[in-house]
Amino acid sequence: MAHEIGKETGCLSKPPRSVAIIGCGLIGQAWATVFLRAGMRVTLYDAASGLVEQAKAQVIERMTEFARFDLVTHETLERAPAHIELADTLEDAVSAADYIQESGSEALDVKIELTREIDRFAAPHVVIGSSTSGITASRYSETIKGRERCLVVHPINPPHLVPLVEVVPAPWTAQSAVDTVHDLLSAIGQVPILLNREIDGFVVNRLQGALLREAFHLLDQGVASRKDIDKAISDGLGLRWSLMGPFETIHLNAPGGVSDYVRRFGPMYRDMFADDPDPVDWETVVDAGLEADLTASQPLSGISAAQKTRDSALLRMLAQRSRKANAASKD
Amino acid sequence: MAHEIGKETGCLSKPPRSVAIIGCGLIGQAWATVFLRAGMRVTLYDAASGLVEQAKAQVIERMTEFARFDLVTHETLERAPAHIELADTLEDAVSAADYIQESGSEALDVKIELTREIDRFAAPHVVIGSSTSGITASRYSETIKGRERCLVVHPINPPHLVPLVEVVPAPWTAQSAVDTVHDLLSAIGQVPILLNREIDGFVVNRLQGALLREAFHLLDQGVASRKDIDKAISDGLGLRWSLMGPFETIHLNAPGGVSDYVRRFGPMYRDMFADDPDPVDWETVVDAGLEADLTASQPLSGISAAQKTRDSALLRMLAQRSRKANAASKD
Incomplete structure (x- = not known):
């Protein structure tokens, strides 16, 4: 049975107020910005000498940008320099932290060693999240003494501007x-999403990879130019997908919702990918709970109203693009 | 040799000013709005009685919305009712049009018959575009006398709000x-994109299908909940993809651009989809022209500046979402 941190110590009932950022490259800096923006304290550490000072300057610059867009208050901005601590050693960085975000190298052996050191110095109840985009927690934490508190906390680039974060625990x-x-x-x-089990590429890079695989295929086959394939997303599907996910999108794209959509278009998609060696039957997935789940969020009786809401959002995006194009043409 | 319309008649050197919309469901209405918005005249026809009147009312309502966002001038809005003609017969609708957008039923036999009728009544130089999302022009126009002027002109739902349109010619x-x-x-x-050859699903639905296939797979395997898979796009990848396409996205996601990205992450994606029976080698595609194409649009020396531009756009989107969330919480 997994060691229940929090429940034993009681410490995790208090939300963390101070975070150690281990590794201060672009991802570490972005994480520091995210935590500072929320009024937390951060301690920066990087094995490379001098990097923490540069990182601090970058983080302050980002906080200033956020303030310009009213995304942080002036009070938070003014307090930010005092809320950033620079640590000389890993021990100093992690020993006083309530949460640790490790954003170090993607080399497996380095990550194992770094996690082991963090685990050694951190207070016993403190959770250790890794920004890794490719190494499952099973692989880097298996031999770590406190492996029960290790998990992947994977942001999307650039992390301070894209809210989604994948949370991927190991079985332990x-x-x-x-x-x-x-x-x-x-x-x-x-915006955290939780993976119920580890899978290579997690969810985000699997979805991106599936789209990229088809994009490379279409380009390789000479079906359309690179520019036109990019436009298919940036001027087409991407507009809808910045408002709602792929399941929500198809639920609104047929009068009878997702089951109607899958009945109408399922065969078309099946034929497109007829060489799939392990096809998933979409109708089975719809019946097994997808339809119930989507209609719980968006009942069929409200689809027409939901389309109107989507259309209003798209109209605002069109207007925004038009203003931008007009401004550019006046430059 | 294909019959070169335009070149023979000379008529197509004049851009079309009046469009016949054949089929006045949601797609036909949206097309009418798009053409009217640009100051053109439209003639509406639908075999179902009474539908054209309803369609006209819908189109005027949409034009009013566009005017509210400064996307059409008040002059264009005021003129709109006079720019919409309702036709009683197909012949009346198409005989005076400079361009025909057919948005009828997706049943193959119905589309063949409708296209044959349009071809019979339309002036010889006039192009006939079909809004079909699934039937290639080869299939519905093969036996049409004027098949050289037939092609697919496929919009994305909702067409008056999403600018992308796929242009898919038959070989003839x-x-x-x-x-x-x-x-x-x-x-x-x-925003038109051109397909060099016909392929089932065209480009947009192939890209959407590839993403959906993976989303269904992840849901079926219990990796994450439907809501979390949707969030992976709407709060993650979709934000970037509303700004730039998938190739442009990865070009900005490695210091050395697309070739650097593919070298770093190609093996990860290959392992994810190891069961692909017909894998495309990404490095080969990069070397065969993808890198040259992307660096021509976005030289490596400008990647850092391009990332800053992307980040500014994401910051504006974050601010927009935050304003919306604040407004909602005050309701």
Whole structure:
């Protein structure tokens, strides 16, 4: 049975107020901005000498940009320099932190060693999240003493501007560690999603990879130019997908919702990918709960109203693009 | 050799000023709005009695919305009712049009018959575009006398709000017909993309299908909830994809651009989809022209500046979302 952190110590009932950022490259800097923006304190550490000072300057610059768009208050901005601590050693960085976000190298052996060191110095109840985009927690935390508090907390580039974060526990990660991270991310305005089990590429890069695979295929086959394939997304599908996900999109694209859509268009998609060696039957998935889930969020009786809301949002995006184009043409 | 419309008659050197909309469901109405918005005249026809009157009312309502967002001038809005003609017969609708947008039923036999009738009544130089999302022009126009002027002109739902349009000629479609449609769409503010050859699902639905297939797979495997898979796009990838396409996105996601990205992450994506029976080697595609194409649009020396531009756009989107969330919480 997994070691239930929090529940034993009781410490995780208090939300973390101070975070150690281990590794201060672009991702570490972005994380620092995210936590500072929410009024938390951060301690920066990087094994490379001098990097923490540069990172601090970058983080302050980003905070200033956020303030310009009213995304942080002037009070938070003014307090930011005092809320950033620079640590000389890993031990100094992690020993006083309530949460640790590790954003170090993607080399497996380096990550194992770094996690082991963090685990050694951090207070026992503190959760250790890794920004890794490719290494599952099973692989880098298996031999770590406190592996129950280790999990992947993977942001999307650039993390301070794209709210989504993937939370991916190993089989031995404590539920309380998952809950702590999920609550923390939600509280600071990020959008956490939880993977129920580890899978290579997690969810985001699997979805991106599936789209890229088809894009490379279409380009390789000479079906359309690179520019036109890019436009298919940036001037087409991407506009809708910035408002709602792929399932929500198809639920609104047939009068009878997702089951109607899959009945109408399922065969077309099946024929497109007829060489799939392990096809998933979409109708089965719809019946097994997808339709119930979507109609719970968006009942069929409200689809027409939901389309109107989507259309209003698209209209605002069109207007925004038009203003931008007009401004550019006046330059 | 394909019959070169335009070149023979000379008529297509004049851009179309009046369009016949054949089929006045949601797609036909949206097309009418798009053409009217650009100051053109439209004639509406639908075999179902009474539908054209309803369609006219809908189109005027949409024009009013566009005017509210400064996307049409008040002059264009005021003139709109006089710019809409309602036709009683197909012959009346198409005989005086400079361009025909057919948005009828998706049943193959119905579309063949409708296209044959349009071809019979339309002036010989006039191009006939079909809004079909699934039937290639080869299939519905093969036996049409004027098949050289037939091609697919496929919009994305909702067409008056999403600018992308796929232009998909049959092998026998005249180049001048393709050029006319491409020029017309560009002139009225849509974003046309050109398919060099027909393929089931065209480009947009193939890209959407590839993403959906993976989303269904992840849901079926219990990796994440439907809501979280949707969020992975709407709060993650979709934000970037509303600004730039998938190739442009990865070009900005590695310091050395697309070739650097593919070298770093190609193996990860290959392992994710190891069961692909017909894998495309990404490095080969990069070397065969993708890198040259992307660096021509976005030189490596400007990647850092391009990232800043992307980040500014994302910051404005974050601010917009935050204003919306604040407004909603005050309701």
